[in-house]
Amino acid sequence: MNRLVMPEDTNTFGTLMGGVLMHWMDMCAAISARRHSNSYAMTVTVDRIRFISPVRLGEVVNIESEVTRTFRSSMEVGLRVIAENLKTGEKRLCTSTYFSFVAVDSEGHSLTVPEIVPETERQKQRYRDAEMRRAARLEDARKVQKESELTDQDDVAN
Numbered sequence: 289m290n291r292l293v294m295p296e297d298t299n300t301f302g303t304l305m306g307g308v309l310m311h312w313m314d315m316c317a318a319i320s321a322r323r324h325s326n327s328y329a330m331t332v333t334v335d336r337i338r339f340i341s342p343v344r345l346g347e348v349v350n351i352e353s354e355v356t357r358t359f360r361s362s363m364e365v366g367l368r369v370i371a372e373n374l375k376t377g378e379k380r381l382c383t384s385t386y387f388s389f390v391a392v393d394s395e396g397h398s399l400t401v402p403e404i405v406p407e408t409e410r411q412k413q414r415y416r417d418a419e420m421r422r423a424a425r426l427e428d429a430r431k432v433q434k435e436s437e438l439t440d441q442d443d444v445a446n
């Protein structure tokens with residue numbers, strides 16, 4: 289997906305706002321997830337995002353996304369964002385991360401998705417590593433759940 293950075297996408301410093309870029313990344317990743325699952329796909333998690341280099345007004349943002357692995361109803365999507373200066377032809381990496389999606393029907397119930405068959409060495413590596421990334425996300429979700437239960441108990445006690 290390519291987007292030209294317009295004035296309404298920028299901050300007062302004249303560079304692309306992080307929230308706008310995350311919105312575009314979500315759109316791009318959702319297209320990959322929907323294409324693969326042939327269903328609605330809801331964003332469930334966004335991995336850590338570090339903005340490596342700023343993108344200036346008038347530059348082009350190129351977002352590549354790919355379903356790296358599927359489980360039952362969930363899909364991991366890998367993203368890579370490149371900024372391109374049209375005047376100089378310079379290209380630089382802005383960020384890369386993973387989003388995960390769940391395929392749902394029109395009632396919001398999760399659906400089983402087709403498996404991914406990795407072909408290149410890079411795809412095979414990402415496929416293998418996806419298991420570990422998923423375990424870390426689920427562990428993180430368990431911690432957040434536990435913390436919110438403790439906070440609820442505190443609220444009741446007070």
Ligand SMILES: CC(C)(COP(=O)(O)OP(=O)(O)OC[C@H]1O[C@@H](n2cnc3c(N)ncnc32)[C@H](O)[C@@H]1OP(=O)(O)O)[C@@H](O)C(=O)NCCC(=O)NCCS
Pocket residue numbers: 329330331332333358359360361362363388390392396398422425426429
């Ligand atoms: C997506 C949603 C429907 C899933 O509902 P749920 O009750 O958690 O459903 P399940 O327990 O069956 O989990 C569905 C899948 O999500 C995965 N999942 C849930 N939480 C996860 C997390 N934190 N990290 C990774 N995967 C997670 C489960 O492991 C399961 O995967 P699998 O079927 O491949 O094994 C629900 O969480 C939801 O509606 N969330 C809000 C989504 C949203 O509004 N997104 C932003 C706008 S698109």
